[in-house]
Each structure stands twice: as structure tokens, then as C-alpha cells.
Amino acid sequence: MRLSNTVLASLGAPRASQAPILPHYARHLLSPGIVHLGLGAFHRAHAAMYTDHAIAAGDLRWGIVGVSLRQADTRDALAPQDNLYTVVVRDAEGERLHVVGALIASLVAPENPQAVLAVMADPRCHVVSLTVTEKGYCHDPATRALNLAHPDIAHDLAQPDTPRSAIGFIVRALALRLQAGLPPFTVLSCDNLPSNGLTTRGLVLAFATAVDPALAHWIDVYGAFPNAMVDRIVPKTTDADRASVALCLGAEDAWPVMTEPFSQWVIEDRFAGPRPRWEDAGAAIVAEVEPYEKAKLRMLNGTHSSLAYLGALMAYATVDAAIADARLAEFIAAMMAEEIEPTLSRPGLAAYRATLLARYRNPALKHQLQQIATDGSQKLPQRLLGTIRDRLLAGAPCERLCFAVAAWCRYLAGKDEAGLAYAIADPLAGVLQVAVTSSPDPMDQVAALLAVREVFGDDLPADPRFVATLTRHLRNIGQHGVAAAMAAVATSQQERMQ
Numbered sequence: 001m002r003l004s005n006t007v008l009a010s011l012g013a014p015r016a017s018q019a020p021i022l023p024h025y026a027r028h029l030l031s032p033g034i035v036h037l038g039l040g041a042f043h044r045a046h047a048a049m050y051t052d053h054a055i056a057a058g059d060l061r062w063g064i065v066g067v068s069l070r071q072a073d074t075r076d077a078l079a080p081q082d083n084l085y086t087v088v089v090r091d092a093e094g095e096r097l098h099v100v101g102a103l104i105a106s107l108v109a110p111e112n113p114q115a116v117l118a119v120m121a122d123p124r125c126h127v128v129s130l131t132v133t134e135k136g137y138c139h140d141p142a143t144r145a146l147n148l149a150h151p152d153i154a155h156d157l158a159q160p161d162t163p164r165s166a167i168g169f170i171v172r173a174l175a176l177r178l179q180a181g182l183p184p185f186t187v188l189s190c191d192n193l194p195s196n197g198l199t200t201r202g203l204v205l206a207f208a209t210a211v212d213p214a215l216a217h218w219i220d221v222y223g224a225f226p227n228a229m230v231d232r233i234v235p236k237t238t239d240a241d242r243a244s245v246a247l248c249l250g251a252e253d254a255w256p257v258m259t260e261p262f263s264q265w266v267i268e269d270r271f272a273g274p275r276p277r278w279e280d281a282g283a284a285i286v287a288e289v290e291p292y293e294k295a296k297l298r299m300l301n302g303t304h305s306s307l308a309y310l311g312a313l314m315a316y317a318t319v320d321a322a323i324a325d326a327r328l329a330e331f332i333a334a335m336m337a338e339e340i341e342p343t344l345s346r347p348g349l350a351a352y353r354a355t356l357l358a359r360y361r362n363p364a365l366k367h368q369l370q371q372i373a374t375d376g377s378q379k380l381p382q383r384l385l386g387t388i389r390d391r392l393l394a395g396a397p398c399e400r401l402c403f404a405v406a407a408w409c410r411y412l413a414g415k416d417e418a419g420l421a422y423a424i425a426d427p428l429a430g431v432l433q434v435a436v437t438s439s440p441d442p443m444d445q446v447a448a449l450l451a452v453r454e455v456f457g458d459d460l461p462a463d464p465r466f467v468a469t470l471t472r473h474l475r476n477i478g479q480h481g482v483a484a485a486m487a488a489v490a491t492s493q494q495e496r497m498q
């Protein structure tokens with residue numbers, strides 16, 4: 001039996017400790033109020049659940065039309081089950097199943113870009129949200145400027161009527177709305193980018209200016225691009241997860257998502273039109289997101305990436321396995337307390353740190369380090385390099401942060417310390433791997449890596465403290481291994497403080 005509208009009423013197998021939470025509203029009455037670009041697991045376990053709550057409270061304007069910008073796999077799995085899917089919330093205590101009904105259609109953009117533009121230009125659509133990952137913004141991560149040489153951007157500028165990129169779709173749909181005399185939709189980025197709303201706005205305006213300056217002016221005046229901090233850990237779903245959902249739900253779900261109990265969404269109060277009452281489901285609508293977003297990117301994502309490279313090199317598979325190694329746990333906690341927190345202004349940082357470490361220990365998630373390790377070139381600028389810049393500017397130590405960057409460099413060699421090879425998934429993989437394998441000398445490797453200016457900018461490669469620290473750590477990792485080199489960092493920090 002496959003999950004679908006018709007089987008909803010009979011769900012809940014005897015094995016489930018608690019009955020699944022089901023959508024009890026009239027799904028067929030939902031209107032397409034939100035178009036979401038990037039229909040991955042994160043959106044389905046995060047924003048879609050807040051929206052599901054708003055719909056369940058009685059506001060049927062907020063059905064979600066999900067759009068995959070590349071592959072058909074999500075649509076192929078969801079269409080036969082009426083776009084219903086299960087979110088499994090798990091930790092050491094057990095798990096709770098929610099069947100989400102907010103998704104009313106799934107589209108595959110390359111198959112029919114006009115269908116995507118039609119729903120975005122529909123008068124009932126008020127919000128276009130995005131989770132397209134860092135690289136989906138087609139920008140230069142160090143400067144956040146639109147990369148005009150990106151193949152998708154070059155294509156969309158040449159043929160704006162049949163876009164491929166998220167930015168191209170947004171600009172074309174806004175042009176259609178202007179022509180039709182409709183107000184713009186709100187563009188809500190839910191990706192882990194600094195000032196994600198402002199960044200998206202800059203990219204949309206740069207693209208629109210190249211296509212039609214009058215359109216750019218209209219977007220500039222009437223458009224809204226709220227900043228948002230998003231937080232929920234959502235590992236990749238496995239076949240074992242699917243099998244366990246089938247048992248607990250009493251129906252097959254080909255595309256469930258696994259997540260943790262924690263969820264946070266802080267959204268800037270800046271909308272061009274109506275929006276769901278996400279705050280009733282726990283979202284915070286605030287005047288200023290920046291302190292939260294900066295703390296999240298640096299504390300959570302910064303240490304997540306650090307743990308991914310250090311842990312993967314030490315041949316750990318998952319976050320909970322890596323954090324169970326006391327050497328890694330101490331290193332990460334000290335990195336937060338001594339090097340990251342002094343750069344932040346959000347209140348309650350010590351408690352935030354404790355919560356993060358507890359979340360990493362969740363034994364039920366099995367969050368793969370290699371999943372977090374992907375796309376380092378797109379992630380490191382906002383996760384680690386900005387913090388390093390602030391520390392260097394203050395003349396303060398950043399040994400552990402630089403050690404994590406050295407671990408990334410060593411990771412790019414493609415083999416862990418147990419000799420196991422893995423693939424590097426990164427849009428810049430080619431150039432990065434050439435950089436770290438071109439010479440056996442860490443000094444040459446660092447010089448070649450720092451030449452990738454879209455990651456490091458012009459300032460860090462010119463800072464002798466950064467270059468020397470990175471080189472020293474990379475040499476130590478190569479000579480003594482990650483664990484011993486990491487212990488040496490801790491000792492030298494202690495000596496410095498005595």
C-alpha cells in the first residue's frame with residue numbers, strides 16, 4: 001500500500017509507539033500561495049512543516065508548489081503519492097511521524113520551464129522561497145557578486161524567457177507579473193548564506209539590470225527579500241529509513257525525510273504581500289536577523305564543516321561518531337568558546353554552544369560527515385573565513401579555525417588516514433584538487449589553494465599570519481596525523497594563555 005490521499009484515513013501501523021500526525025484539512029481546496037525552488041529534504045522538513053501548521057490552523061491559501069531545478073527523482077517519487085510525504089523526527093528517546101499535506105504539486109523545471117513561470121506569475125502566489133544550496137546562487141562566494149560566466153547565468157541572460165537558474169526564474173516571473181499589473185511576490189531565501197535576503201536581492205537586481213533596467217527599478221522599489229536564519233539538521237534519507245517508515249506508517253513512502261526535534265526559523269519582517277502565520281508554528285518574525293544568522297553560520301555550520309573534514313580524515317562516518325571522540329569534542333567546543341563566540345553579538349552564546357553539542361550527539365540521525373563535507377569552496381567563506389578575518393583584524397588567535405581550513409586542504413587530497421579514497425563533490429573540485437596535489441610541499445599547496453580567489457578573496461592570501469598558520473597546520477597534519485596535530489594546537493593555545 002502506497003501513501004496517498006485515499007489511504008490517509010487508515011494510516012498508523014500497530015508497531016508505531018505514537019500515532020502519526022496527519023493532515024486533516026481539505027487538501028483539494030488549497031491554493032498555490034507559495035512556489036518553492038529547490039524541493040530537497042531540508043525544505044520538506046523545515047519551512048514546509050511551518051506552512052503545514054498554518055494551513056492546519058485554517059488558512060488554505062498556502063499550498064506549496066515545489067520545483068526541482070535539475071532532477072525528476074523527487075517529483076517521480078511524490079506524484080504517485082499525491083505529493084504527501086512523511087517527516088520522521090528522531091532522537092535517543094524515539095521517533096514521531098508527521099505526514100505533511102502542504103505540498104500540492106511538484107514540477108521539474110527543465111521539463112517545462114513555462115509551467116514553473118506560470119505558477120510564479122499566478123496572482124495567488126505571494127511567496128517564492130528557495131533552498132537551492134550555496135552553489136545554486138551562481139555567485140562568487142568571496143564577493144557575493146553574480147558570476148556572469150556561470151553557464152546557467154550566461155544561458156539565462158541570452159534566453160531570459162526559458163530560464164534554468166533560480167535567479168533567472170525569479171527575474172522572468174517578476175517581469176511577467178509587472179506586465180500583468182500584479183505586485184511582486186516576496187523572495188524568501190532559506191539557504192545558509194550570510195544576509196541571504198540581501199544577497200539574493202543583489203543577485204536578482206544585477207540580473208534584472210542586465211535584462212531590463214526598468215524591471216530592475218520596479219523590483220528595487222516594490223520587491224521584498226527578507227533575510228532569514230534557518231536551522232534544522234536533515235540527513236540524507238536511506239533505504240533503511242524508508243523501510244522503517246513503511247513499518248511505522250503502515251504504508252510505503254518513497255520519499256520520506258528524517259530530522260531532529262530541534263527546529264528554528266528567524267525571519268525578517270519584510271514582505272511584499274501576505275504570508276502564512278509561520279509564527280504560530282514557532283518561527284520568529286523579527287526586525288533584525290543578522291545576529292542570529294551570523295551566530296548560526298559561524299557556530300553551527302562552521303563547526304559542522306570543521307567536524308566533517310577532521311572527522312572524515314580520522315575515518316569517522318557520522319557526526320555522532322566523530323563527536324563521541326573526546327579529542328574532537330574538546331577541540332570543537334574550544335573553537336566555539338575561544339575563537340568564534342568573541343566575534344558574535346547574539347545573547348546566550350554559552351547555552352547555544354551546549355545545545356549544538358547535544359544536537360551533534362543525537363544517535364538516531366546518523367548524519368554523514370561526507371554529506372556536510374560537500375561543496376566546501378561554497379561554504380567555507382561564510383562558515384570559517386569570515387570569522388578568521390574578524391579574528392585577524394582584532395589581532396586575536398584563530399589557530400583552531402585555521403586548523404580546520406588546513407584539514408579541508410588535506411581532505412581535498414581524496415583519501416582518509418585509513419587509506420580509504422572518496423570523491424570530492426564541489427563545483428570547483430577540479431581546480432582545488434590540482435592545487436593540493438601539484439606539489440608535495442605544504443607551502444606550495446597552500447599558495448596554490450589561496451590562488452582560488454573566489455574562495456579566499458584578495459585579503460587572506462596577502463596576510464602573512466594566515467598563510468604561515470595554514471602552512472604550519474597542513475605540514476603538521478601531513479607529518480603527525482590529524483589527532484596528534486590537533487593535540488599540538490590545544491597545547492600551544494594553553495601555553496600561550498599561561
Ligand code: CS2
Nearest residue numbers: 230231232233301304371372
Ligand atoms: C550542514 C547543514 O550539510 C551541511 O553543510 O552544515 O546542512 C546543517 O545541517 C544545517 O544548516 C542545519 O541547520
